[in-house]
Amino acid sequence: MTPTITAFESSPDRGRGLARDMRVRWALEEAGQPYDVRLVSFAAMKEPAHRTLHPFGQIPTYEEGDLVLFESGAIVFHIAEGHPGLLPDEPNARARAIAWMFAALNTVEPPIFEYSLATILERGEPWYAQRLPLLEGRVRGRLDELSRRLGDADWLDGAFSAGDLLMVSVLLRSKASGKLDDYPTLCAYLVRGEARPAYQRAFAAQLAVFNSQPSPG
Numbered sequence: 439m440t441p442t443i444t445a446f447e448s449s450p451d452r453g454r455g456l457a458r459d460m461r462v463r464w465a466l467e468e469a470g471q472p473y474d475v476r477l478v479s480f481a482a483m484k485e486p487a488h489r490t491l492h493p494f495g496q497i498p499t500y501e502e503g504d505l506v507l508f509e510s511g512a513i514v515f516h517i518a519e520g521h522p523g524l525l526p527d528e529p530n531a532r533a534r535a536i537a538w539m540f541a542a543l544n545t546v547e548p549p550i551f552e553y554s555l556a557t558i559l560e561r562g563e564p565w566y567a568q569r570l571p572l573l574e575g576r577v578r579g580r581l582d583e584l585s586r587r588l589g590d591a592d593w594l595d596g597a598f599s600a601g602d603l604l605m606v607s608v609l610l611r612s613k614a615s616g617k618l619d620d621y622p623t624l625c626a627y628l629v630r631g632e633a634r635p636a637y638q639r640a641f642a643a644q645l646a647v648f649n650s651q652p653s654p655g
């Protein structure tokens with residue numbers, strides 16, 4: 439059965455791969471699973487019809503027969519469980535890959551996202567200049583720790599896994615803000631992730647949505 443995911447009709451990042459449907463598209467491409475995309479506007483995301491799929495009125499969602507999922511991590515996990523190649527078969531290695539999925543979403547993404555949100559939404563606030571170094575420090579702390587752990591390895595724990603897929607996805611937001619420039623091993627890690635054919639197909643598909651729209655004015 440071909441799953442359907444939802445994505446932004448009009449992406450705030452102009453299709454640069456930061457919206458969270460990107461990680462779901464990437465997982466589906468790694469799995470070799472064709473999928474359909476339903477584009478939703480910001481207004482439609484907050485309507486009851488979309489909220490039956492996603493209680494928080496966001497993207498991405500995932501529909502496959504009777505199954506409806508929200509949360510990009512849960513969706514990637516579901517795809518990884520149903521297809522070979524995204525989670526190791528050996529039980530301990532599989533558990534560690536899942537731990538990296540949680541680490542990406544629960545430990546590394548929050549400070550990166552918080553920083554990025556502040557630079558967009560809090561710029562005009564009188565306390566912005568005071569708060570920014572604190573947020574930057576939290577991002578740096580995580581990047582320091584992650585780059586130490588990755589060292590010279592290609593991937594976080596042996597072969598590429600859904601843990602890497604989510605970690606690379608999360609780090610891309612830091613690359614966009616220039617915060618990765620001091621971390622050559624993390625930059626190389628991202629290059630490896632972005633070079634994967636499945637990533638490239640997913641990126642092109644997401645960008646095509648933006649490019650198909652008439653330019654404003």
Ligand SMILES: N[C@@H](CCC(=O)N[C@@H](CS)C(=O)NCC(=O)O)C(=O)O
Nearest residue numbers: 457458495496497498508509510511
């Ligand atoms: N934790 C959720 C976050 C989902 C999320 O923040 N989606 C964004 C797009 S990347 C969204 O829909 N933003 C619009 C909004 O919140 O109104 C996930 O990983 O799926």
